[in-house]
Amino acid sequence: METLTKEKTEVQKDKSIRVTGSEALLMALIAEEAKIIFGYPGGAIMPVYDKLMDYELQHKLKHILTRHEQGAIHAAQGFARVSGKTGVCFATSGPGAANLITGIADAFLDSTPVVCFTGQVYSHLLGSDAFQETDIVGISMPVTKWNFQVRRADEIPEAVAKAFYIAKSGRPGPVLIDLTKDAMLNELDFSYKKVDKIRSYIPVPETKQYEFEKAVELINSAKKPLALVGQGVILAGAEKELEEFVDKTGIPVASTLLGLSALPSEHPLFTGMLGMHGNVAPNVKTNEADLLIALGMRFDDRVTGKVDTYAPNAKKIHFEIDKAEVNKIINVDVAVLGNIKQTLPLITNLVNENCHEVWSNSFIPYKDEEKRRVINKELYPYNGKISMGEVIRNINETLNGEAVLVTDVGQHQMIASRYFNFKNKRSLVSSGGLGTMGFGLPAAVGAKFGAPDKNIVLVSGDGGFQMTLQELGTIAHNKLPVKMIVLNNNYLGMVRQWQELFFDERYASTSITSPDFVVLASAYGIKGEHVHSHNELVEAMQRLWNCDEPYLLEVHVAKKGNVFPMVPAGAPVDRMVFGDEK
Amino acid sequence: MYQEYTITVFSENHIGLLNRITLNFTRRKLNIDSLTVSESAIKGIYKFTIVVYCSKQTIINLVKQIEKQIDVIRAFYLTPDEILHQEIAMYKIATSALLETNEIEGIIRQFNARILEMTKGYTVIEKTGHKAETQELFEKLQPYGVLQFVRSGRVAITRLKKELLSNYLRKLENKQSVLV
Numbered sequence: 067m068e069t070l071t072k073e074k075t076e077v078q079k080d081k082s083i084r085v086t087g088s089e090a091l092l093m094a095l096i097a098e099e100a101k102i103i104f105g106y107p108g109g110a111i112m113p114v115y116d117k118l119m120d121y122e123l124q125h126k127l128k129h130i131l132t133r134h135e136q137g138a139i140h141a142a143q144g145f146a147r148v149s150g151k152t153g154v155c156f157a158t159s160g161p162g163a164a165n166l167i168t169g170i171a172d173a174f175l176d177s178t179p180v181v182c183f184t185g186q187v188y189s190h191l192l193g194s195d196a197f198q199e200t201d202i203v204g205i206s207m208p209v210t211k212w213n214f215q216v217r218r219a220d221e222i223p224e225a226v227a228k229a230f231y232i233a234k235s236g237r238p239g240p241v242l243i244d245l246t247k248d249a250m251l252n253e254l255d256f257s258y259k260k261v262d263k264i265r266s267y268i269p270v271p272e273t274k275q276y277e278f279e280k281a282v283e284l285i286n287s288a289k290k291p292l293a294l295v296g297q298g299v300i301l302a303g304a305e306k307e308l309e310e311f312v313d314k315t316g317i318p319v320a321s322t323l324l325g326l327s328a329l330p331s332e333h334p335l336f337t338g339m340l341g342m343h344g345n346v347a348p349n350v351k352t353n354e355a356d357l358l359i360a361l362g363m364r365f366d367d368r369v370t371g372k373v374d375t376y377a378p379n380a381k382k383i384h385f386e387i388d389k390a391e392v393n394k395i396i397n398v399d400v401a402v403l404g405n406i407k408q409t410l411p412l413i414t415n416l417v418n419e420n421c422h423e424v425w426s427n428s429f430i431p432y433k434d435e436e437k438r439r440v441i442n443k444e445l446y447p448y449n450g451k452i453s454m455g456e457v458i459r460n461i462n463e464t465l466n467g468e469a470v471l472v473t474d475v476g477q478h479q480m481i482a483s484r485y486f487n488f489k490n491k492r493s494l495v496s497s498g499g500l501g502t503m504g505f506g507l508p509a510a511v512g513a514k515f516g517a518p519d520k521n522i523v524l525v526s527g528d529g530g531f532q533m534t535l536q537e538l539g540t541i542a543h544n545k546l547p548v549k550m551i552v553l554n555n556n557y558l559g560m561v562r563q564w565q566e567l568f569f570d571e572r573y574a575s576t577s578i579t580s581p582d583f584v585v586l587a588s589a590y591g592i593k594g595e596h597v598h599s600h601n602e603l604v605e606a607m608q609r610l611w612n613c614d615e616p617y618l619l620e621v622h623v624a625k626k627g628n629v630f631p632m633v634p635a636g637a638p639v640d641r642m643v644f645g646d647e648k
Numbered sequence: 649m650y651q652e653y654t655i656t657v658f659s660e661n662h663i664g665l666l667n668r669i670t671l672n673f674t675r676r677k678l679n680i681d682s683l684t685v686s687e688s689a690i691k692g693i694y695k696f697t698i699v700v701y702c703s704k705q706t707i708i709n710l711v712k713q714i715e716k717q718i719d720v721i722r723a724f725y726l727t728p729d730e731i732l733h734q735e736i737a738m739y740k741i742a743t744s745a746l747l748e749t750n751e752i753e754g755i756i757r758q759f760n761a762r763i764l765e766m767t768k769g770y771t772v773i774e775k776t777g778h779k780a781e782t783q784e785l786f787e788k789l790q791p792y793g794v795l796q797f798v799r800s801g802r803v804a805i806t807r808l809k810k811e812l813l814s815n816y817l818r819k820l821e822n823k824q825s826v827l828v
Binding site: 203204207208211212213215232264265266267268388389390393394 | 659660663664667668671675708709712713715716718719720721817820821
C-alpha cells in the first residue's frame, strides 16, 4: 500500500490521461489482455459495472453474469485451467465478496491463477460496520497468494499490474483486490506499466548446478525409476518436455489427479493415476521403485497414503518451483528448483537413453489384475444398472478423447479421472486439493469460454450438481453448448461408500432426493433426456454430441456402486483394496 | 523434540503483513511466545522477531511458508546459541516501600537495574536482560509489593556471520526479472 503509492507517483505524467478509478480498472484489464470477466454486480461495485457497459458495447471486454458469486469464481477457475490464462472475476462488497471464498480457497490449493476484484464501502466508512461491509482482505488472507485494498484511485493501475503478475508467475494462485467505492469514483492520471518484478518476491528459485548433476547421476544409475507427474508440468506448459524426457529415458510415468492430461493416456509409458483411487500398478510400484522423480507435484496425502511407509526403497528427486514444497511431506535426496519447462530439458539432454524393459513389464501383471478384478466390471457391467465407468467409456468411444472433461467432486470424479481418455493437454478441469462439491457446473461454463472450440463435457453427480445448479441460468442465457452428464445414484456416493466400508453401513444423511434434472433443465430452456438402460445410453450420447446447444443427460446409475480399487485412508499405497475381497 | 527458536523476518512495510505472518502460526496451533516488530536499519524494511517453541520439522516448514509471503523479503530461524537477545522489563512499586527499607536499593544494585522515575507515590524500575533474569527480579520485588509489571518481546541479533540484508537487497534488485 504505502510503497505502492510511492512508486506510483513517479509515472510519466505526459503519457497519462485523466480517468475515473473504474475506468482505470477496465483499461488495466485490457492492458493485461483479460477480456472475459465473470461476475455479479451489487451496490459497492456499481461504478465499475456502469463503465463496463460502455466497454462491452465497444466489444473491448465481455462480462458473464453468473447466478451466484461462487459460480463466478469457479467459472474463472475453469477458464484459467483450460486456457492457461488468468481468470478474472468481479463481486460486490459484503456477501458478494464472501461468496467468492470457497472458489478462492480452491484456486489456492490447486494453484490456479485468478484475480478477483471486490467492491468495498467508501473508505471513510471502513471499520464502521457499514451496509454490506466485510473485511474481505482479512477473510481472504489465508487463501490468497496476495491481496490488497485499494483506497485511492491512483493506486489502481499498479495494484492491478501487481495482481496479474503475482497470480500468474511462479507457482500461480489467486489474488484479491478490494476497491473502495470512492477509489472507483475519484479520478487519476492513468498510465499503465506491467509489473515484471517485485523486490521481495522470487517467483522462480535458482537452480543449483550440483543438483542437476546429482539428478542425472541418480537417473542414469536407477534400475527401477518411476516418474510422478503433477499439475506443475501443465502449469509450466512443459507437456512436450515431459514426453521427450520420458521417451529418451524409458521411465514409466504415473500421474496425480491434477497431472492427468500432461501425458496422453495412451502413451506406452503411462501407467495410470496415483493415490487413493488411482491405479494399482503405479501405487504398488511406488513402493518397489529405487528412484522417484517427482515432477511438479507436492506429495499430497491422497497420493502418499501412509507417509512412513511411502516409497521406502527409493531415492527421490523433486522438480519444484515452490521452495516451500520441498521436504514438506516427503524428504527428498535431490531438489531441482526452478521452472520445469527449463530444468527438465537440461536433464533430458544429459541423461542416457534407456528403456527399462524388465521394470516396465513388471507393471503388467498388476494392470491385468486390476482389469480383471475391477475395470472390466466397471466398464462393461453385465447386470441391470448402468455403471459410472460405462458412461465414461461411452464418452471415450463417441469422442475419442477430443473433449475437455470437467468434473464435480465425488465418486463420479474418481471414475471419470480413472477412465477418461486424455488425449490433449489441459483436458481435465477438476477440483483436486480442496475437493469442492459444486465446482463442476460453473467450471464448465468458464471452460467453454476458455476453450470455445473444444467439446466441453461436464460429468457431475446428483449431489454436487445441486450445489450450484443455478448456473444452468448462465448456460441458458449465453446459449453455451456445454454437455452435461449427471450421474444420479440418489446418494452422496463417496460419503456413502465410506459409510459402507468404514462406518458399519450406517448411511447418515447421504440418501438424497433430487429434482427431475431433465425437467429442471427444460425450465431453463435446455434440452435433455433421462437414460436408464445400456442401450439408451449409446443413443442418448449421440444426441448429446450432435446437438449444437447445451444438453443434459441424467443417467440413472447403480445406487450403491463403489469406486475401487482404493487405498484406505492412512494405509500404505501398496495395500490397495479391490472390493471383491471376502 | 521441542525447543525454542527465534524467527527473524525482514519484510516490506505493508498493512496486513503481520496477519499474513501470524496466520502460519494459527493454522498450526503454535503459540507465539514473544513478538516484536520495528523498522530495521534499512528505511522502509521492517524486522519481526518471533519466539516460538516447536519441533525442528515444524520450524523448517513454518519459516518456508513465511518466506513464501509475497511481501516478506527473508525469513530464517535461529537456535538460542546462535543469537544474542534481550528483553526489557519495567516494575512499578510504591515509593513508600522503597523508603521504608534499604533492601530494595540492594536488589536494584544486585540486578543492575535502574530507576526510571520516582514520584511521591510510585517508583518505576527498569531492567533489561533475559526472561529468567527479569523474572527473578520480579520475584525478588514481589514481597515489597509490585503495583505493575510489564515485559517486552524479545529483540535479537545474530552471532552468525551472515550475509548482510542490504547486500541481499542489492542482489535482489539487480537480479534480472524472471517472467513466469
